[in-house]
Amino acid sequence: MRVSYQHANPNNGRESYLLRFHDTIHGQTNCILVDAGESVEVDELLSEDEYLSAICLTHAHLDHYRTLGSNLRDGAPIYATPETARAITTRLDTEAEHADIGAPDDVREALEPITDWTRITSDIRLHPVPAGHAPGACGFVVQFSDGNDRHHLLATGDFTRRRAAGYPGLQTDLPVDAVFLTAATNSTFRDQLTSVVRTVIERATAGSTVLTTASGSKGVHLAYLLSHIGDDTGTALPITVAGRVGTLWDAFEYDHPAVESVPTFEDTEEVLEPGRVTIAGPEVPVSGSSERLFEAIEDDEGATLVQVTSGAFEPERSAICTVDAYELSNHPSEETIDAVVEDFAPIHVVVTHQRGHSTDRYKDKYDSFVWVTDDRKQYTLYDEDEWSGPPWVTDATRRRVRSRLYRDNGPNIGRSFDNADVPLPTVDRHDEIDLEAEGIDMERLAENGRIGSALTAAQRSFESDTNATDDTAITDGEPSDSVDEDESDGADSMPEPIEEPEMESSTQDPTSLDEIIDRLDRIENEVTGTRIRATVVDAGDDVTLLRLEHESLEADLTHGQSIGITLHKNRQSDKRDVSKDGVDQ
Numbered sequence: 001m002r003v004s005y006q007h008a009n010p011n012n013g014r015e016s017y018l019l020r021f022h023d024t025i026h027g028q029t030n031c032i033l034v035d036a037g038e039s040v041e042v043d044e045l046l047s048e049d050e051y052l053s054a055i056c057l058t059h060a061h062l063d064h065y066r067t068l069g070s071n072l073r074d075g076a077p078i079y080a081t082p083e084t085a086r087a088i089t090t091r092l093d094t095e096a097e098h099a100d101i102g103a104p105d106d107v108r109e110a111l112e113p114i115t116d117w118t119r120i121t122s123d124i125r126l127h128p129v130p131a132g133h134a135p136g137a138c139g140f141v142v143q144f145s146d147g148n149d150r151h152h153l154l155a156t157g158d159f160t161r162r163r164a165a166g167y168p169g170l171q172t173d174l175p176v177d178a179v180f181l182t183a184a185t186n187s188t189f190r191d192q193l194t195s196v197v198r199t200v201i202e203r204a205t206a207g208s209t210v211l212t213t214a215s216g217s218k219g220v221h222l223a224y225l226l227s228h229i230g231d232d233t234g235t236a237l238p239i240t241v242a243g244r245v246g247t248l249w250d251a252f253e254y255d256h257p258a259v260e261s262v263p264t265f266e267d268t269e270e271v272l273e274p275g276r277v278t279i280a281g282p283e284v285p286v287s288g289s290s291e292r293l294f295e296a297i298e299d300d301e302g303a304t305l306v307q308v309t310s311g312a313f314e315p316e317r318s319a320i321c322t323v324d325a326y327e328l329s330n331h332p333s334e335e336t337i338d339a340v341v342e343d344f345a346p347i348h349v350v351v352t353h354q355r356g357h358s359t360d361r362y363k364d365k366y367d368s369f370v371w372v373t374d375d376r377k378q379y380t381l382y383d384e385d386e387w388s389g390p391p392w393v394t395d396a397t398r399r400r401v402r403s404r405l406y407r408d409n410g411p412n413i414g415r416s417f418d419n420a421d422v423p424l425p426t427v428d429r430h431d432e433i434d435l436e437a438e439g440i441d442m443e444r445l446a447e448n449g450r451i452g453s454a455l456t457a458a459q460r461s462f463e464s465d466t467n468a469t470d471d472t473a474i475t476d477g478e479p480s481d482s483v484d485e486d487e488s489d490g491a492d493s494m495p496e497p498i499e500e501p502e503m504e505s506s507t508q509d510p511t512s513l514d515e516i517i518d519r520l521d522r523i524e525n526e527v528t529g530t531r532i533r534a535t536v537v538d539a540g541d542d543v544t545l546l547r548l549e550h551e552s553l554e555a556d557l558t559h560g561q562s563i564g565i566t567l568h569k570n571r572q573s574d575k576r577d578v579s580k581d582g583v584d585q
Helices: 082-095 104-110 189-205 216-233 244-251 288-297 334-344 395-405 442-446 457-466 513-528 551-556
Strands: 002-007 017-023 028-034 050-056 078-080 111-113 124-130 138-146 149-155 178-182 209-213 239-242 259-262 277-280 303-309 322-327 348-352 369-371 379-383 530-540 543-548 576-580
Touching: 028 124, 050 124, 078 082, 078 124, 082 104, 082 111, 082 216, 082 244, 104 111, 178 334, 189 209, 189 216, 189 303, 189 322, 189 442, 209 288, 216 239, 216 244, 216 277, 216 303, 216 442, 239 244, 244 259, 244 277, 244 288, 277 288, 288 303
Parallel strands: 028 050, 050 078, 078 111, 149 178, 178 348, 209 277, 209 303, 239 259, 239 277, 303 322, 348 369
Antiparallel strands: 002 017, 002 379, 017 028, 124 138, 138 149, 530 543, 530 576
């Protein structure tokens, strides 16, 4: 057996590559394509006597499946987890004209969900393993046999050690000889994620209508986190997942009493209201559901737009409503990548999904053969019972790395396994909730006084609608199945009003009228900002000077300070309104 790899799109995302398994006895080469990103053309990679035996799809992000349809050949199945297969299928079913996949019917037919060992040929089989990163994402362990010996390659795909909406992260107790390592990194994900959910909770509990725009799987992840944070902190928020986010929520079979799924809606008022969090895609509101919903709130001073982007698109910056944008990419830190390689201790590390200086930092970094290549050449990893080092390393390096195969008490290198059925972890969602394992900084989240404090009237109303009021409707905290909501049109099924107990004395209310007014003033100020007038006194040469018509505000401003400005044409004059809606944003 001879095993080699070849980058399929080295000048683009470099997340896609071809694995070749050449049977030297029978003269047959079977090939596996890992992910089908931009500019992948399998027909140009394969020779006439080579066959595409399978496509391994690690997760349902567009940069990994963009060219699926154009790379189907030789009857090759597309292997993916059930969640990833459902995500691709729902996109083909609901928006095939926008999916940018091509041959949607062929892709739908080729998709084959797998959860266990799946045989490709008599000598090759593969198994999906957890990868974190996104709901249902996986890596693939590929096992090949050479005589009586069995060896293992790991294609990590995009991965983290964290959970992703309940799905486990990458585990390192796997028998691995070679690792195809996605080396994209992010050292600030924990801070980014905590900032996103904190902002959304703050604005919603202040009574704002909150629209959060995100990709489909990222929107599902956020809904999962927000709903369970509400359980942990007592900050119960009504959440609506709309459009594609709602479709995926249903396809992944999530269920939480705080979350309502509305895949399609006629009127934006169906899914938007003060104190409610509405999550929809795409990540920037320029099309689809998020565009419709943004148009409904952009002129509402009491509304908030929170954009959760991948960094591929420029977020919306200007609107009368409050606008926030966060770049959120779920990748491990470089330190985590180093720890993963140390745990695996593989013979080969092939660096993928990075380019330029970001890739060069991995050269000669590990006690392994490290492949940092940027071309379409075929590179041999294994040939006739021997692991082949890169042509540029010395013989001494080859001997040093190979010697680990034979060391007593050395790392768990899979040179030979008597048991063909190597037990591997499965990509199953955890039943128990662990927000810290998801990447949420709960201590930082709790620093905000609103989280876990008394809810606004909108949240209290939501709770009274969703919590049962008699013993027959709830069992051990779980919703009862005694009411079939699918049969109700909502017109005659409103719950009976809950009678408030009479107060024996006004002293039972710990909140005075002055405190209520003060709280309302603070909420209004946070939602709307401080509105003042300003006159344009000079404009030109890329510099505009404003004269603020509010002395107390002028005294609060200092040189270098940033404020948000919203322009409104004054019908009575040439003046415009200016809103101070944020500092140092």
